[in-house]
Amino acid sequence: MAAIANASYVTYELRGSVAHIGLNRPEKRNAISDAFVETIAEVVARAEGEAKAAVIYGHGNHFCAGLDLAEHVQKSAIEGVRGSRRWHEVFAKIEHGMIPYISALHGAVVGGGLELAASTHIRVADRSAFFALPEGQRGIFVGGGGSVRVARLTGTARMMDMMLTGRVLSAEEGERCNLAQYLVDTGSARDKAHELAEAAASNAEISNYAIIHALPRIQDMAKDDGLFVESFISSITATSPEAEERLRAFLEKRVARLKAPGSE
Known part of the structure; x- marks a missing residue:
């Protein structure tokens, strides 16, 4: 197994030809800060160089509860633009990289967490997963690519419903809405994601x-x-x-x- 990268935010492990990238801020439900984004960029670059496929998952009880609002509320408008564009750049390295990425989803897949999951190529949700886009209730708007990626997965009408009403989708509803392509028992999403990543890694x-x-x-x-x-x-x-x-x-x-x- 490869050495772990910056474990204060993201863990990294190589299992054969599959890299496992773990969001590691469980005390904050893996909320994404600027430093978190930079560490994701670091380990994605590493995976591109030594793996043939990758799994992205969350440590703790949740995949990712989205944007770190405590950090975001202190930003000026132009700082917010810079931050959003950096999210776009890093998530594009996943979506438009050299290898397939499979996300293993459990617990909260909310806001920026759903935007991150949407940048992966296949999504596996366990039955504890739930999906939401609460930006409207927070007085903000999606900034990590959701208006493009999530809307293309679910359709604009579904995404508009989630943002306007704060609707929370269960794992089963998320699968029906194409937010996940696989639905598995609680606790088994990472294993299933690894199985799929191994299959993809065996391709040309x-x-x-x-x-x-x-x-x-x-x-x-x-x-x-x-x-x-x-x-x-x-x-x-x-x-x-x-x-x-x-x-x-x-x-x-x-x-x-x-x-x-x-x-x-």
Whole structure:
């Protein structure tokens, strides 16, 4: 296992080819401060250099309860802008990085915590998780990318409801609203996230890069533009030496064929 980075805010552990990034401010429900953001940036850079996939999870009883309001209330307007833009920059390193990120969610996934989770590629929630965007009740607005990422996951109408009314979604409701792609028993989200990260890490790296970078961009394109770009991405990935070996292994029956869920 790799040495732990700045454990006062974020822990770091390498399990095989999967990096585990742990939000480590449990006494504050992992509320995100400026120093917290900088440490996340540090460990994400480290994961990019030595892992093929990563899991982000929270120590203690919660994933992340969002922005550290005690720090935020002291900022001027321009300091708030700078802070928001830094969140955008760091979370973009996750969303648009070199490796897939899977978040393991439990307890509060609130405000900035939901914005962080939305920057990951797959979200696993256990049944203790709950989702909320209470910025309206605090007299503020989302600043960590939620108006883009969360709205794209749930739809603008759902996000508007959460922000205007303070609605809190259960884990089950969060899964139905696409805030999580997996729902697991309480206490098992990190294990499931690791299992998924291992599966992603076993893919060809060029395929993973294409999936996490091309798919979101294609969704923003006109239909014909998206299909045009898809053709190029498909051609580039298929001509890599690793793709050739993997395709030959399948054709020569050196790897198992897919089976229906539950089948022997």
